[in-house]
Amino acid sequence: MFVATVRVTLKPTVNDPQGLTIARALATLGFDSVDSVRAGKFIEITLDESDRVVAEKQVNEMCEKLLANPVIERYNFDLNPA
């Protein structure tokens, strides 16, 4: 068993209105050191698979096909034994 933790974020070139709004809110709260904020998605997937290479390949495919939209997003993930 493996647990994949997937992070999907907007490409750096894509405007992130959510991140900008969070940054403004943090500044309003007095966090003057905030330079920029990017918001994204965090997805945890438990896989019933014993082979790490196979599991990695599958998670990659999941990201490519469904979890991320390559037009606007990029992704990365960690794979740890469950």
Place this chain on the structure above:
Amino acid sequence: MTGPFVLCRLAGVDYFPKSINSRPVSHRPGVGYDFVMKFGILVFPGTWSDRDCGHALETLGQEIEYVWHADTDVDRFDALVVPGGFSYGDYLRAGAIARFSPVMESVSKFAVDGRGVIGICNGFQILCEAGLLPGALMRNDHLEFRCTWTDLRVENDRTMFSHTARSRDLLRVPISHGEGSYQADEDTISELEENERVVFRYSGPAGEVTPEWNPNGSVNNIAGIINKTGNVLGMMPHPERACDPLIGGEDGAAIFRAMFTEMSALG
């Protein structure tokens, strides 16, 4: 391929109900003849504009049938409507899960065959996710859900969705979305612009295409685009909600009407 115009019969006045909606909304009066087409209207879990689209098309004298997303046979239709709503709750991304519905493979084949497909709002998002149209619809730049009337400037009046209007005409059609900011990479945008694939742009009441009249942050005020072959349209505004003067206007009917009005008489 049996084209829609071959299948359809010429519609005299008798085919249409004598309601106020039956008169042509055309901004280019006298263009071609209207035909009766059979529209398939897709329904996903969470779709909510299907009945509005059905009502608008029936009022315009067209035949309609609702198609559940698990069905895969769409061959009997002349054109397909992918209506708005929140398919699959917009989970993950708007349209991301709907695009893997069983019906979508048939929709792709239907589109490749050159038959008309119109995606409205969530339908536009689904068509983008499915790769039938380029780019993506992102969260509105101001993060608000906007439900308001907009003026759409017709940018290309030589498509099967817009030939009842003239270039630079304004169509008053409402939007209702939280994720309608059209984005694509620079190459895609310039390809769309060069080949006149931007069909509608958000504008002011005098046709001003400026940031002031951009309701969601879309690149170049883009409100609707077509695919390379010109038979798939995606647009965020809701033409089906602008087909009856009782609810504020009927300019949207010009878009549906274009789909079942012969193009050969185009001047």
